[in-house]
Amino acid sequence: MSDTTKNSIRSIDREPLLVAETSEGPQELGFRRDTESDQLGREMGAVLRLDGRTLDPSAIDFESRDDELMIINMGPSHPSTHGVLRLMLELDGEFVLRTKPVIGYLHTGMEKQGEELSYVQGGTNVTRMDYLSPINNELSYSMAVEKLLGIEVPERAVWIRMLMSELNRISSHLVWMATNGMDLGSTSMMIYGLRERELVLAFFEKTAGLRLNLNYVRPGGVAADLPDGWQDDVLVICDTIDARTYEYDQLLTGQVIFRQRMEGVAPITAEEALALGLTGPLLRSTGVPWDLRKEMPYLAYDQIDFDVIVGTYGDNFDRYAIRLNEIRESIKIVRQCIDMMPKGDYRTQDPKVTPPPRARIDESMEALIHHFKLFTEGFHVPAGEVYSAIESPRGELGCYIVADGGPRPYRIHVRAPSFVNLQAIPLLMRGGLVSDTITVISTVDPVMGEVDR
Amino acid sequence: MITLPANAPAGVITSEGLNVDLACFPTRAQYRDLVAAFRADGFEMCVDLCAVDYLSHADRPLPTGVVGERFEVVVNLLSLSRRVRVRIRVQVPESDCFVDTLFHEYPGTEAMEREAFDLFGVQFTDHPDLTRILMPEDWEGHPLRKDYGIGRVPVQFKEAPGPR
Known part of the structure; x- marks a missing residue:
């Protein structure tokens, strides 16, 4: 390959391939140099900001340089994340400093769908x-x-x-x-x-x-x-x-x-x-x-x-x-x-809520109407x-x-325990070992179908 | 019977809901103070926070004095010591879709407020990390809004090849 072609390839202004593929977005864990100190404090201390529990900014090791820390991605397709949970871990050697769960990989809009289904369905x-x-x-x-x-x-x-x-x-x-x-x-x-x-x-x-x-x-x-x-x-x-x-x-x-x-x-x-x-x-x-x-x-x-x-x-x-x-x-x-x-x-x-027994439909007009109404329109609430x-x-x-x-329900919202419990993961993992992340995910027991709904 | 805590902001409208739970209808200015008062009154946990889009139900029955707006943020508080629940419903207009965050009272609302923002576009001022949580971060629109057409919007996936 001649020098000129080399130069022309290099001179093409294109995005670095790796960045485009990993698609870094606002949900992700950023490098320390790009993270504001209060955000860093929040991520380090999970989300705890109670009275007397505010994380002391001096407790955060700002001196850690990015090149000593490593941000690794765990999941969403990992055998021990119990589904499609994705965790971004900031590691200092074997220790976990920050964790960010990223969810939504199983989001299928079930709450929206619930608005289109009758109460029977x-x-x-x-x-x-x-x-x-x-x-x-x-x-x-x-x-x-x-x-x-x-x-x-x-x-x-x-x-x-x-x-x-x-x-x-x-x-x-x-x-x-x-x-x-x-x-x-x-x-x-x-x-x-x-x-x-x-x-x-x-x-x-x-x-x-x-x-x-x-x-x-x-x-x-x-x-x-x-x-x-x-x-x-x-x-x-x-x-x-x-x-x-x-x-x-x-x-x-x-x-x-x-x-x-x-x-x-x-x-x-x-x-x-x-x-x-x-x-x-x-x-x-x-x-x-x-x-x-x-x-x-x-x-x-x-x-x-x-x-x-x-x-x-x-x-x-x-x-x-x-x-x-x-x-x-x-x-x-x-x-x-x-x-x-x-x-x-x-x-x-x-009879407005419960469909009639099968045998009744053959002999009673009313039962037939109720059956028909229940399974086409559904009952009104x-x-x-x-x-x-x-x-x-x-x-x-x-x-x-x-x-x-x-x-049909105008709005149906499910308060999913796993969704809320997932917020404990950054707190539980902080300062722990990488090998313990597996046990933490496991004992929090999230079911991703419920988290993402 | 639950009553408002003593240090609740004055003039909060309450109603006995359909079922036992007390429902409070604070204005947006009263909202955070009311929640803080409940928290001081022994409601240790915020179990649930969600938004509702009342697009086609502007005339829904509300207690007198409450002006129904398009969005409603519904908060369920739980007192473990007294074994009671209380529901707080705050009206959020579409034109000024902002409401205070409860993160500083109940840090556990962080994910729930992100979900309400993601699916309804209700903004929570002072929330530390108001980003999308369930939808992809470059998604357009807020899918649980009632005017968000289903089946009419082409599925958006990042970096998906275009139509062939």
Whole structure:
């Protein structure tokens, strides 16, 4: 190649290729030299700016030169980010100085879509948000719609909802146990967790016809009654998983390497957790006994005997122990549901909300009209706005619905626990090791379907 | 029954909502002071913050004295010690789409306010990092607004090849 061609290629004024490909934008973590000091302080100290907790600017090491620090990108497609979470980490050697979660890779506009779906169809939409605990999503949504409608749900439906929601909590925590085990290199836990979850999913399939996105809890009740002999199925699930949790104890809880990677890693205090709006196991690990099932009971949780599991140090191990013991508490609740399950209807008999039984459509004109109206237009909901909250496996799952009197919600907003809990990640990772980032993501337990909605 | 805290700004309109929760309708000037008063009154947590676009419902029922604007920012506060919730609804006009941030009272609202900005275009003054959170950063428009056409806007992806 001659000198002239070389020069002409070099003289072409074009953007550096790498920059264009990584598309640096305002959401990203910038170099220190480009970052203002208060922004740096905010990112270093996560988002905490409470009274007396303001980060001292002198505590920030401004002297660190950019060429000693490294900004690396983790995700969005990384096996241990539990979906499509992307983290930008500023590293000083093995230590994490700043973290910035970047989300939105799974954003599909489900809240916008919810405005186009009728209240009957809405359940199929919300069930896909937190795909590990679909029943809880549907429950929160259905309770909001029922509050607006002002209808009472039959006693049996309440108890079926409670049974299914607790089974769902078990299966959700089992997936967490499995993925957490895999993140820490215990692939046997991965297989065991998913194996046990299969028991629950098989029961879901028998009851609702589907394994994952059930659309089982609907405004007015549930979609189908429990199958014949459900008590035996559920008892087998309870007995098996209850016994297996003690095997997990042997496998993990007392295991030296596991404990060293969990104990004392990424602690968080109660004040920080409250300020950040954290709920669920993250909040309880700091010692705050806040569980909506106990403190603001919905369904029939006030008639049931169970314990709220609370941690002490707010570290990874507490969050692990809380989830493991919540599986046992949920089993306790499920056993009581078996004993106390009342007889009766599994959905309200209000013909404006509940479709008529198939047999009635053949003989009754009115039933046919109701059926047709329900599945074409849907039922109308009185105007108003309502917020209903339940305790999902990840924390407070709220549903805010604005109704304008039509057959579709005017606005549906889901308060996703994972979305809010994600804000703890910069705080939890600050000053930790790179290898601990994996355990932090895992114990925060974000479900990206719910984060991005 | 929940009442307004003693040090709340004067003249905040309240109403018993459809269900138990107390709903407050502060003006934008009262908004942050009211939230601070609730925080001092034992509401430890801001559980939820979202925006609603009432484009076609300017005449919606509101308590007397409240002028309905296009946007509404809805905040749900929770008191763990008293086990009550309170809802704060502040009206934000389209022409002057600004409202104070709650970041300094509740740092946990950071992501929620970013979401409200991203999807509705409501600006939160003093917010430390008001950037898009769910949509790509070079997206145009705010998709949850009611006048944002669905299906009519070509999908925008950064660096996607143009139509062939």
